[in-house]
Amino acid sequence: MDKKTVINILNEIGLLLELQGENPFKIRAYYNAARALETLDEDIEILVKNNKLKEVKGIGEAINKKITELITTGRLEYYENLKASIPEGLVEMLKIPGLGPKKIKTLYDKLDIKTVGELEYACLENRLVELPGFGEKTQKKILEGIKFVKRFSNQHLFSEAYSEANLLKQYLLKTGLVIRCEIAGSIRRKKEIVKDIDILATTDNPQKLMESFVEYEKTKDVIVRGDTKTSITLGSGINADLRVVKDEEYPYALHHFTGSKEHNTTMRHRAKRMGIKMNEYGLFKGDTLIKCQDEEEIFRKLNLSYIPPEIRENMGEIEAAEKGEIPVLVEQKDIKGVFYVHTNYSDGANTLTEMVNGARELGYKYIGITDHSKSARYAHGLKEEDILRQFDEIDRLNEKYSDIKILKGIESDILKDGSLDYEEDLLKKFDFVIASVHSNFKMSKEEMTERIIKAVKSKYTKILGHVTGRLLLSRDGYDLDVYRVIDACVEYDKIIEMNSNPHRLDIDWRYSQLPRSKDDGL
Template sequence: MDKKDIASILKDISVLLDLKGENPFKSKAYVNAARIIETVDIDLEQAVRDGTLDTIKGIGKGLAEKITEIILTGESAYYKELKSSFPEELLQLLDIPGLGPKKVKVLYEQLGIKTIGELEYACQENRLIGLPGFGQKSQTNILQGIEHLKKYRSRFLYPVALENAHLIMEYLRDDPKIGKIEVAGSLRRKMETVKDIDLLVSTKYPEEVSDKIAKFQQVETVIAKGDTKTSITLDSGINADLRVVTAEQFPYALHHFTGSKEHNTAMRARAKKSGYKMNEYGLFKEEKLVPCRDETAIFIELGLDYIPPELRENLGEIEAAEQKNLPVLIEEKDISGIFHVHTTFSDGSNTLEELVKACQQKGWKYIGISDHSKTAAYAGGLSIDQIYAQHESIDRLNSNNKKFQIFKGIESDILTNGDLDYPDNILEKFDFIIASVHSNFRMSKKDMTDRIIKALNNPHTTMLGHPTGRLLLSREAYELDMEEVLETAAAMNVMIEINSHPYRLDLDWREVIKAKDKGIMLSVNPDAHNIEGLDDFRYGVGIARKGWLSRDQILNCMDIQTCTTLLKRRKIQ
């Protein structure tokens, strides 16, 4: 083991001691020892053999023993013991500029933050502003530091990839040499996370288009460049493949580069069975190209209705298209209002009045306010007095505007024992209650399932919020028997939200399909903490589409009267 590795372990020990709140002189001794080890001009292994390690200035007997153990075994029992006291990912927070051990300790102890993703999510919910040693400026700086780190991830959230794809498309779109340009791949299928960006361009000038994309201002590296494909890395860290085809080839290529591997295999098998040959260059019958002006024509030629990109996963969509049994998928314009919105009463950035105005400007007819409940003290959870004050404000606004409805809600913590966060006489005052897990994620599968099942059986629970607790690219879903949860939700007529926050997208679209089949009503909720967050509903619509949902299966596609009736039906059940 070289000096650099030994010094690294000593520095980590110093950090871990700070995180534990040990005497600062003790942690400083390890930092000093690390510096000495890095710079001392002696053979450390020889010093161990000679027993002279503790004669080095700054290296006492205790430190000498620990360094000796590292040199002889390559490990440190003390280091392992300290590391076992904290989640493995916690030290990664120290990679963020401006975050030292003391601040990480506060984040861990007061907010339970263990990963970079959890920290970013907390910043977006303004949870750091009230912490000792933090403020608006430090929260903003942390978010900027996280953005820098994200450049080196291997996968990217859907909105991040989409934004980068749009930048490229805007750059290319006005070029007269380019005919059509479309997003393809997993991004077009609206997967929650993507590895890279696939773009398809039609042109008569492939070489010139390839040269142009290589000169895009946001390109950091040109990986490969040719007449049919150019691969680049953007300065955001994400890779993009630009495929260049003729106008005639475009429909076939778009279909080929959109579908999942499984969907494309099934489509080729169907084509072959019907006497066709199918690939990215065309659909051929007896070696002759079958002219198709768009993807719809390709599907029709193979005896199928058009299959929307989001469904092309080989999960029964081809059979449904053959039987003319595909659903009419929800569209963004179908959304009539929004639920799960936080205000300045808890951890939101905008007032109730500001959020109502923003919703009206979007053409929506209602909003469901759901600030945090009292147990979520870290998020400004509402006391009973604050609930009364908020309800008075809502009543006043509703009385002054008969064309827009504000529903009174709360995002109630599901406590460890499955209870909700207020007594019955308070819970009954709300129009709706979103029950969510916000703590104790590491319960056993049975205990977590029992916890949520009890909440679903509570007559006050209207819908289950972010059902699996996952944070994409950061925190795995907690262990849960989702089949039992869905069965109970269906039996108790409890709705389930599709949390549209790009870090959650929870319920997972695969489970959305199961919920749909059980007749469960779902709600596309932005979990918004500011006006900008209202627009996250779009990502939830994408997940709803992947889950085969039509507008009649989604609560907030209903008008005010129908919505009111559905919420009351649950309360009187």
């Protein structure tokens, strides 16, 4: 069992215990153990084998035994019994924004609500209004949250889906049954939210490969089973499809099942204008197959430069490929440093020194430390004395290390009136300031737009953080005119952050497809 699965189970135990109203210290122990494993560099299986896991700070004797049981047997009886004792619908309710374990327990204890459907009905019947700790406003927010959850049901963050898909792909490769195998669909296109996993493979033994597919250790249910397509549901709740095609059809099928549908439609129309029929089985001139060894050759046959999967969304990429103007995509090796870093001075898990050393191990040339500002009390925002103490530590580390530059930054809250979170005398001491909205989300579109533009105009703002404030599958972005904000950033020469937290991925990449000239500053 891999470390990520163990961490997920520990966190889930913590949540289940909260739903039971268990002792807070016991609950915290599971969350602390999960956090300890997240920062663990050693191989968890080796630590368990050598009985060294209990030496890890944050893991007590009782939890050590449970992790050992998980690693050695692949299951945990305590977890299974705990899960069985709590109605499954209560866990589903945790997906509703603003509804935590304590409130869910109250709903269960007082109104015997066990499912999202029962909760929605209770809200419509006005039954939550008199409940302690609720009221009319809370009831309205819960109803809005239920609508949000319904909108994104059966959808998953790219980071989670990609991790599952890659593990499944590696499993199939290890069977020795596949000739070629690749992840397709929206995961291959790296969409921020995906519905399911698509894997395409070629094999000399389709029946045996499908048998191996359904026998995958994470398979929860088999939806449909056949020689060319089999669908399963994984334990994480995401569906996975395996399609088997003939090896000579593989390049065409990979392009087709990667999508998007809109991209494929435009490609077919282009092929048709050239007298070519295009589908998942091949390119055909009349009845004759135009042989292609890979996707690159398919694009060449249609007089196009290669289009990477990430931009196959029918947003001008085919026209760009026709002109040979496909952009070079950023890769991990291109990243020389990071500017947006929290430490345990505010709500980060690691010390400043640990973050700097982590950046050095990645070969970064610079790192910008940007803890939360004072108004972010929920995140232990920094007071002036904390900032000065952090400045001293940064100075010492800059003297110690010559291979990396450590910059003094702050993530300053954009206050309701658009001003930044510190006085001018302090703001001017930072190397740079990231300005971000963290409160007062429910402003009108005009008010929110003006608020952010005012912050952009500040001479101390260097970077605008997570522009729309969205939390994928949890919260829509605030209502604002994104294009006006982008124009303001161009006018005042400010950097727009591309937040890579898998829950944000903000600003959305599609805003980069604006009809602008190359020299307008964007």
